[in-house]
Amino acid sequence: MAQVELKNVGKRFGDNQVVEGVNLSIADNEFIVLVGPSGCGKSTILRMIAGLEKISDGEISISSRVVNHVPPKDRDVAMVFQNYALYPHMSVAQNMGFSLKMRRRSKEETEAKVKQAAEILGLTEYLQRKPAALSGGQRQRVAMGRAIVRKPEVFLFDEPLSNLDAQLRTQMRIELKKLHMKLETTTIYVTHDQIEAMTLADRIVVLKDGRVQQVGTPIEVFENPVNRFVAGFIGNPPTNVFPATYSTDGGPKVDIGGLTLPVVNGKSASLNDGDKVLVGIRPDAVKTGNKIQAMDPAWRTTVDVVLAEIVGGQSLLELTAHGHSFIAEVEGHLTPKPGEKLEVGFELNRMFLFDPDTEESLTA
Amino acid sequence: MASISKDRWLAIATLMPSIILIGIFVYGFIGNTFYVSMTDWNEEQALSFDPEINYTGLENYRYLFSDSLSPEVQEMLAQMQETMGDDFPDDISMFTDPLGTRFRQDMVNAVFYSVLLLAGAVGLGMFLAILLDRRPRGIGILRTVFLYPMALSFIVTGTIWNWLLAPQGLNQLPTAVGLDPIQFDWLSSRDQILTFNWQRLLPVLLYILAAVLIVWGLMRLRRKGAKALYHLLLPGVVIGASTWLFGGFLPDVLMMEEPHGFNLATLGIIMAAVWQYSGYTMALYLAGFHGISLDIAEAAKLDGAGPFGYYRHVAIPMLKPITISAVIILSHISLKMFDLIYAMTGWDTATTGHPALNMFTTSFRANNFAKGAAIAVVLFLLAAMFIIPYLVSSYRKKKGVA
Ligand SMILES: Nc1ncnc2c1ncn2[C@@H]1O[C@H](COP(=O)(O)OP(=O)(O)O)[C@@H](O)[C@H]1O
Ligand SMILES: [Mg+2]
Numbered sequence: 001m002a003q004v005e006l007k008n009v010g011k012r013f014g015d016n017q018v019v020e021g022v023n024l025s026i027a028d029n030e031f032i033v034l035v036g037p038s039g040c041g042k043s044t045i046l047r048m049i050a051g052l053e054k055i056s057d058g059e060i061s062i063s064s065r066v067v068n069h070v071p072p073k074d075r076d077v078a079m080v081f082q083n084y085a086l087y088p089h090m091s092v093a094q095n096m097g098f099s100l101k102m103r104r105r106s107k108e109e110t111e112a113k114v115k116q117a118a119e120i121l122g123l124t125e126y127l128q129r130k131p132a133a134l135s136g137g138q139r140q141r142v143a144m145g146r147a148i149v150r151k152p153e154v155f156l157f158d159e160p161l162s163n164l165d166a167q168l169r170t171q172m173r174i175e176l177k178k179l180h181m182k183l184e185t186t187t188i189y190v191t192h193d194q195i196e197a198m199t200l201a202d203r204i205v206v207l208k209d210g211r212v213q214q215v216g217t218p219i220e221v222f223e224n225p226v227n228r229f230v231a232g233f234i235g236n237p238p239t240n241v242f243p244a245t246y247s248t249d250g251g252p253k254v255d256i257g258g259l260t261l262p263v264v265n266g267k268s269a270s271l272n273d274g275d276k277v278l279v280g281i282r283p284d285a286v287k288t289g290n291k292i293q294a295m296d297p298a299w300r301t302t303v304d305v306v307l308a309e310i311v312g313g314q315s316l317l318e319l320t321a322h323g324h325s326f327i328a329e330v331e332g333h334l335t336p337k338p339g340e341k342l343e344v345g346f347e348l349n350r351m352f353l354f355d356p357d358t359e360e361s362l363t364a
Numbered sequence: 365m366a367s368i369s370k371d372r373w374l375a376i377a378t379l380m381p382s383i384i385l386i387g388i389f390v391y392g393f394i395g396n397t398f399y400v401s402m403t404d405w406n407e408e409q410a411l412s413f414d415p416e417i418n419y420t421g422l423e424n425y426r427y428l429f430s431d432s433l434s435p436e437v438q439e440m441l442a443q444m445q446e447t448m449g450d451d452f453p454d455d456i457s458m459f460t461d462p463l464g465t466r467f468r469q470d471m472v473n474a475v476f477y478s479v480l481l482l483a484g485a486v487g488l489g490m491f492l493a494i495l496l497d498r499r500p501r502g503i504g505i506l507r508t509v510f511l512y513p514m515a516l517s518f519i520v521t522g523t524i525w526n527w528l529l530a531p532q533g534l535n536q537l538p539t540a541v542g543l544d545p546i547q548f549d550w551l552s553s554r555d556q557i558l559t560f561n562w563q564r565l566l567p568v569l570l571y572i573l574a575a576v577l578i579v580w581g582l583m584r585l586r587r588k589g590a591k592a593l594y595h596l597l598l599p600g601v602v603i604g605a606s607t608w609l610f611g612g613f614l615p616d617v618l619m620m621e622e623p624h625g626f627n628l629a630t631l632g633i634i635m636a637a638v639w640q641y642s643g644y645t646m647a648l649y650l651a652g653f654h655g656i657s658l659d660i661a662e663a664a665k666l667d668g669a670g671p672f673g674y675y676r677h678v679a680i681p682m683l684k685p686i687t688i689s690a691v692i693i694l695s696h697i698s699l700k701m702f703d704l705i706y707a708m709t710g711w712d713t714a715t716t717g718h719p720a721l722n723m724f725t726t727s728f729r730a731n732n733f734a735k736g737a738a739i740a741v742v743l744f745l746l747a748a749m750f751i752i753p754y755l756v757s758s759y760r761k762k763k764g765v766a
Contacts, residue, residue: 052662073668085659089681098677102668107588146667 002063002076002153002186003028004049010057011044011210019044019210022058031180031187035197036207037233042190044210046156049188050079063153073102078147079156083163084139086131086146093118093127096145103150117145120179137168144176148183157189161196173199194234198222206230223350228359231280231352237316239280240326243356246275254279254353258322262298264348265363271353277362280352283316286328288336292345300345305336319344394744401425401737407436410731424738427461428468431622436732437461463726463735465622470717472624474746477634477718478698484638485694486687489645494675496646497653507650510643518640522707525636526551529708550632551709551716559625567611574604629715633708637701645690652683692754699747719743 004026011019019041026032034042047053049060051072060067067075078099086095093114100110118124121141131139140160147155160176161169177200180187191197197204198218206213206221206229214226225231231239244254252263252271256279271277292300303321315335317328319342328344336342353362401424409415427434433441441459445452492510496503513521528534529550536545560568577600584592607614656679664674680687702720709716711725719739727736 050662050666052665072662072665073670077666079663079666081659081663083657083659085657085663087660087663087678087682089684098664098669099667102673102677146663 004154004186004188005061005064006045006049006058007060008058009045009048009055009060011041011048011053012056017210019048022210022212024205024212024215026186026188029184029186031177031189031200031202032205033189033191033197033201033203034205034207035191035194035233036213038192040207041210042192042207043158045207046079046158046188046190049154050077050156051075052079075154076152077154077156078150078152079158080143080147080160082159084131084143086139086142088131091128091130092123092134092142092145095131095142096149099146099150113149114145117149120148120182121145136164137172140164140172144179148179151183151185153186155185155187155189157187159191160189162191162193169196176200194236198234204234206233208233224361224363225280225352226361228278228280228354228361231282231354231361235282237283237327237329239282239352241354242279242281242324242326244277244279246271246277246353247273249273256322256324259301259324260298261346261348261351262296263351263353265351271362276356278354278356278359280354281326281346282350283327283329285347285350286319286326286330287345287347288328288330288342289334292343295345299348300343303342303344305338305340305342307338308335310335317342397737397740397744400734401741403734404435405734405737406434406732407730410733420734424735425742427464427735428738428742429464431460431464433459433461434463434735437463460622463722463732466714466717467719467722467739468622469624469627469714470719470722473627473630473716474699474718476626476630477637477701478695480634481637481641481698481701482691482694484634485641485645486690488638488642489647489690490649490680492642492646493649493653496650497679498671507647511647512643513640514644516640518637518701518703519707521636521640522633522704525632525639526708529632529635549629550635551629552713553628553631554715555628556625557628559623561623564611564614566614567607570603570607570611570614574600574607576600577603627715629709629713633701633705633716636708637698637704640704641694641697645694648686648690649683652686653679656682688757692750695750696747696754699743699750 004024006022006024006026009019009022009024010017022045024032034045036042044053048055049062051067051070055068062075062077087098090098093111096117097110097114100113105113114127115124118127121144123138123141123145126134126138126142131142134142140163143160157176161172164172173196180200189196189200201218203215203217204221205215208229214221214230216224221230221234225234225239228241232241242256244256246252246254246263253260254263254277261279287295301321303319305317306320306325307318309316310332313332315330315332317330317336319326319328351363354360355362402419402421403417404420404423405415405417409417423434426432437459496506496510500506516524531545531549534546535548535550539545577596581592581596581598581600584596660678660682661674664678669677700720701718702724705716705718705721711721711729720743723736723739723743726732726739
């Protein structure tokens, strides 16, 4: 039963403000993912929660206890490191049992708990091996085993999958999700990989330059990004962004130089005729084929196909229309040939509008 | 016909001079020493221009390791009997060969020199490395300060410590705070502790075994419970008690009645040697500690290990290869303490003797070339005991890498 609460947390290294004003309230048993580009302060936040880094400003509490000055071992948190940080001279069993040994648990209890964790993670037959004799995926599991044996209140993961190859990464991602469902422990997970964030998280925290940009469920941050950065960072390929001019001539609309699209959602009321805006359209909001038959003709246009990449069930198209280049994601069997003309429709109810100066969303 | 390539010829031709020279001046002379140690090339013959040398087998070793008297000693005793007449005991077999007695105490000294230098330099070096690993201010300067003594020769170290350990040296330190000066004679004490009669080696070994089992058992009692009690503690008590009760029935080891022990006068020399080499082990360990990734230290922290637990269970065990090389390097340094002892107490102080000094004295001061050679051979075999495992392991390692 552990909630984690960050109140106005900041971190400075000398004069360098690395994390600033982070407020976050993590519910018991929640799976929270901190995501952001490399260097944005994700690890620093995690390490402050773990107690490995002093907290410069604000307050962190775990289960309603302020832990700012509690040493790591008394916070009842366990952490899985990016490069696993296994003890090379200890066997798998000793690695996993080390925290219990340090807490002076009896040998029998330690053995039983290590055995149980090894069963959950499929490590039973490797218990006597040294880490050097294990594959990357197995080491990863040992690192997780070391975290789960002592049933901590909070799990902390710092990019635990980034040293694995793509296939193993996907597999471990699924196992991690299942493990969380089984163990029901509050989990804070750091990654720069937005796919990991989307697939694992109950809620995503998007960070940039040490500041929280948005907190929300994966669907919320995907469909309603609060600013241009989140729209670009979450989702792959990133959102297409066009500079445009707003007008209300016969209903609200935006003019993207040659292409005029009606505005059907959002707080466009705050906008005046002639205001500059940024228009964001997700690649998967660009439709082709019979999907567009039902669309308002004003949502449709004809484009040139520059490039088509088939990636399995989906294809990525590079398209141009009226001198604007953008990406669309369509079903594989609808893939056109480069050089062809193509009729596309935009799902304008999913269009984003951003302020060109602040880059804040005008629709969210 | 297998032809040898030009490169190969060149290699052989280049190496040949050194092979020949090393063959003669190292291995040839080692062989010659072995031979000399089995002759009677002693005293008069040693000084004669055209010595008459006879092969005597292991005679010289017998004087070193048993109570038989060498001909030179027998002759000396006979002369004394003549001059002193009735005052001199009839039965000269009650005398032991002074060389042998001294040599055996030197061997005991050598064991203490080696063990204490090892324990002191590894222990102190490790301790200093741990202190510096906490990254205090001025770590760079401190590291140099601690490492510096290694750059000195043993002669310089010996001279410095000779001054420090003189009665008006370190012993006066307590007077600075109004206490009485220390009275201990670091280099000239004639006290001996842990003295025991070699005849009773068996009971002593059994007592040591019992003590180890009991201490070990007590240490494990908390975590292992009954297992420690039955496997360690109980056997330890039984062995100790029965040795105490029935030790009298244990046979004597086949050596002469002769007590030996730890000479306190060696303490000062050991301190100097530890001072010189603990900086070196510190540097080895410090490099090792710095090589451990920060993540591992942090993982240990989260796992609940305090600084002590981290070093005890993680860092020091991880540096086992460093400990092994430190032990091997220091153990053969400890066999070469000649210069340090020579500088601190001279070549003929019985209490601080070492077989290497004894060899020098016997050969070049008493002119007993053959007996000196026998001591040299014993030392050579001792050194081989340390070096060969080292060579084997480093050879294996090289093959593993290739
Ligand atoms: N010990 C440190 N001293 C100084 N700067 C640091 C330290 N640790 C991290 N930083 C800086 O803090 C910023 C955030 O780092 P980090 O939290 O590791 O980023 P992320 O995990 O998101 O990639 C980076 O600019 C990094 O250079
Ligand atoms: Mg990081």
